[in-house]
Amino acid sequence: MTVRGGRPALTADEVEQRREAILSAVLEQISERGTAGVRMKDVARAAGMSIGTIQYYFDSREALVLAAYRRHSENVVSRVKSPFPGEGDPWEGLRRTLHEFLHVADFTMRTRLWIEFVAASARDDQLLELLDSVFLTWKQVVREVVDAGVADGTFSPRVDPEVAVDALLAQLDGFEIAHAIGSRGTDVERIELVLQQTARALLGVEPSHPE
Known part of the structure; x- marks a missing residue:
């Protein structure tokens, strides 16, 4: 040695x-x-x-912060990519994907980190590039599940699928901010329920599929 x-x-x-x-x-x-x-x-x-x-x-301090944000982002994305392997019931896959996202580590800490990440990215090109990559990866995860559901008839979107995905992600981002500042009615269980109901409405999921 x-x-x-x-x-x-x-x-x-x-x-x-x-x-x-x-x-x-x-x-x-x-x-x-x-x-x-x-x-x-x-x-x-x-x-x-x-x-x-x-x-x-x-x-350097900058290298330290960048590495920390990169590692955190990789860990979150790796967790949310796993629930839907590309086969099986797409609605169940979407439910599990949202569930996993909300239950990766400490959600309160993650929401605070996300807000800090966004704010810091406005002043740092490297962080901005990383943030954009994370967002696009997460969006692709959701889009793949939605596309699978449209293809096999599980979903009958009331709007363009791309719009449905953007609306779900925008709602989730809003909940993350509200949760981070301690707003009422933004506990993880309620966020998950509202996201599921929104997804049902946007994607035309039949009542036969359970919550």
């Missing part, structure tokens, strides 16, 4: 675990303090590491 400065070198798994701990600490700081409030010393304290260790893996 390679030795640096008298200490055994970390394995690839150990390096990844350190990076994960650092990025998790960054996301917690963003949720609590906002993107502009992230400081290396606070991240180091939350991660239980020295500032030098943080800087060894991420050479």
Whole structure:
């Protein structure tokens, strides 16, 4: 095993675990303090590491924030892509997709992160590019389920399918903002129910399909 400065070198798994701990600490700081409030010393304290260790893996605060948003986005997208494999009942696939999105990790923390992500992206081209990629990926996930339902007759859209997808995502975005600020009636269960009922109305889902 390679030795640096008298200490055994970390394995690839150990390096990844350190990076994960650092990025998790960054996301917690963003949720609590906002993107502009992230400081290396606070991240180091939350991660239980020295500032030098943080800087060894991420050479700047900007690189640290970008990596944290990228990792968070990848994790969320990977979860919501899995419920509908391209076969089976499209309505059930859409219900499960929405359910998974609302139940990935802590929804309150995620809504706060999303608001911070959008705000920070307005001033950072790299974050803006990442945000656009995340949004398009999430939209494609929903669109694929809708297209499958239209193709097999499960859905009889009352509007153009593209409009239906945009309307669902816009409603979800609105709920995320309302939930983040603590508005009444925006608990996860109610959000899921309203989204399902909206989807039924837009996509013409027959009553025989359960909630």
